[in-house]
Each structure stands twice: as structure tokens, then as C-alpha cells.
Amino acid sequence: MKGSRKGDLGWLSWPVVALLLSWLTPVASAAELRPVANIFKPLSAPAESVFEVSLLALLVCAGIFLVVGGLLTYAVIKFRAKPGDDGKEPPQIYGSNQLEMAWTVIPILIVFVLVLVTARTIADVQNAKLPADALKVLVVGHQWWWEIHYPDHGVVTANELHIPVSAREQRRPTALTLESADVIHSFWVPQLAGKTDVVPNRANAMWVEPYATGTYLGNCAEYCGTQHAKMMLRVVVESPEEFAKWIASQKSPAANDPAARAGRALFLKTSCVNCHRVAGTAAVGVFGPDLTRLMTRETIAAGAAPNTPEKLRDWVRNPQSIKPGCLMPDMQLRSDEVDLIVAYLLTLK
Ligand code: CUA
Secondary structure: OHHHHHHHHHHHHHHHHHHHHHHHOOOOOHHHOOOOOOOOOOOEHHHHHHHHHHHHHHHHHHHHHHHHHHHHHHHHHHOOOOOOOOOOOOOOOOOOHHHHHHHHHHHHHHHHHHHHHHHHHHHHHHOOOOOOOOEEEEEEEEOOEEEEEEOOOOEEEEOEEEEEOOOOOOOOOEEEEEEEOOOOEEEEOOOOOOOEEEOEOOOEEEEEOEOOOEEEEEEEOOOOOOOHHHOEEEEEEEOHHHHHHHHHHHHOOOOOOHHHHHHHHHHHHOOHHHHOEOOOOOOEOOOOOOOOOHHHOOEEOOOOEEOOHHHHHHHHHOHHHOOOOOOOOOOOOOHHHHHHHHHHHOOOO
16 A cells, blocks of 8 residues: 555656656747747737737746646655655645635636736727828638738739838838638738638728838638638738839739730630739639739749749649649640740739
8 A cells, every 4th residue: 555655656746847847848949840920029019919918928827837836846746655654644634715715816816917908908909090091901811812902002912912111100000901702711920910800791900010021921820621721821021112112013014925925815715814813904803813913922822832933834734733622723724735824924023
């Protein structure tokens, strides 16, 4: 009896200590394996507010963990069976009003503080007054890509959102209206702001205000079907001058390179035009991404592949090879037809 009890305690305490140590030891972060958006590096006003609340919650939880884990470790080590113990059960004590009061009231206070701070942050972000000249962008979620409109500029693009950088002295926030064409998606660029669901038959609003130029990665954050994981989003934050240049380039008339005339004619003859738009041509489809400036984008298929001639060719030849289940069908084109269409697409810059 005595021996087995001692064995039980030893068996219990070391895994606990090992577990504590493993939690405290830093592990290789996923960021080393692939570039992912870092939620602990906010670079935009709403993301900073969210980060501060999460830090507070983390600190409070870490404090609780240390107190509970510390007491547990202390008790396990200090009161373990010792050689020469008589094996009798120690005195059993039941009930303590003070203790029960304390472990009821303290957690209630902690939860109350966290609820208040969170509510205040949500209200601050949602009710923020944006300057009247804030850039307005409409983002429409589709299975499985993002349609992006700049209503004040007449620009339409997909999957890569360009916005200007903001300065604390001269604010240039971007107001986003979020709509869905099919199912519920969720717009999430961790370094810019918290998640906002994109719901059919509803216009949700959010805003971002990045303080540094660069490309920010995001992803759909609500399971929306087969290719949910390949519904990525890139936000390119540029200086106001670069952004103005980008808007101007997107507005100029679509390319009509004579060298790609055959490919253009073929493209306009296939059912590509039922889903895709190229401004100034008979292609006016709206089910798929606007291709007017396809080659100004870094990726195709909502970030599933880099926008290189080889990948573009693979995509046109058989989209299902890059994104199985995607809604763009295999058009059963001959190899020479694929070449012609890709040659035309490559001129759309
Ligand atoms: Cu869209 Cu998940």
C-alpha cells in the first residue's frame, strides 16, 4: 500500500513539471517555415487595439497560470510521500468560507475587468470617426476569391487590395464595406485589423489604417467550402504617391497588343467571357475575377500560385490541378489554344 502510493505521486509530479517546462520553452515558430501574418506584430490602428486587449488577457491568464501552477507544484513536491511515512491519511479539512469567498469573488472581478476592457475596445474600433476623405473600398467574398472595387475611382480588381499608408499626423484610413456573393466568408488580415465576417445579403463595415508600407497577408477565416484555405488575400500598402500611380494605371484603357490579336480573338470566342471581364471588350462576366490588369497582380487563383507564365498556363489548361474543386472548369482547350490565350493574358498589364 505504502509503496504504491509513493509510486503514484512520483509518476504524477514529473509529467507536471515536464509539461510546465515545455510550455515555457520557446518552440520553432511556424513563421520560419512559411511567411504567415503575425498577430503579435500589429501595424494598423484597429489591430493595435486588438493586440493590447489580447496582451492584457494573456498577462492575466499567465498570472493565474503561475499562481495555480506554482501552488500545485509546491504542494506536489512538499507533501509527497517520504521514506518513513506511516502511510496514514492526513487530517481531512472540509469547508472554509473565506477561501470559497476568495476563489469566487476574485475570478468574477477578473472576468468583469476583461469584459469591460474588451467591450470598450470593440466600441472604440466600431464607432471610430474616419475622416470624410477616407478611401472607400468594397470587398465582395466569392467561393474562393475576393472581388475588390474602388467605387470613387471606378477601379475593379481581385485578391490584391492596394491602399495608401497612413501617418499619425495625416491619417489616411481605408473604410471597407464587406459583402458576400454566396456563403459566409471572413475577412482577416491579422496585422491590419480583427476578423469581420462577410455575410450574404448584408453589408458589414470595417476599417484599416496601416502605419507601414509593404505587403500584408490575410486569409478567409470562416470555412466556406473546398478551397477555403486557398482564399488568400494580399494587402499592398503604398505611399500616397505610389497608390495614386497604381490607381491611375488601373484606370487606363485595357491593353490591346496587336501581337496577341489571335489569342484575344480566341479568348473572346470561348466561354471565358461568361465569367471574366476585360474592360473595353465583349468579356463582361462577373462570376470570376476581373482580368483587365491581370498581370499587375503577384498571384493568381487568390494566392494559390505565383502569377508566372508557367503557372498561368497550368491554370488555364486545368484550374483543378492548382485548386481542386474550384469553380473554374477545365475548358478542354488544345495545347496551342492554351498558348494563344496565355499569350493574350500576359499582355493585360
Ligand atoms: Cu471564404 Cu473561407
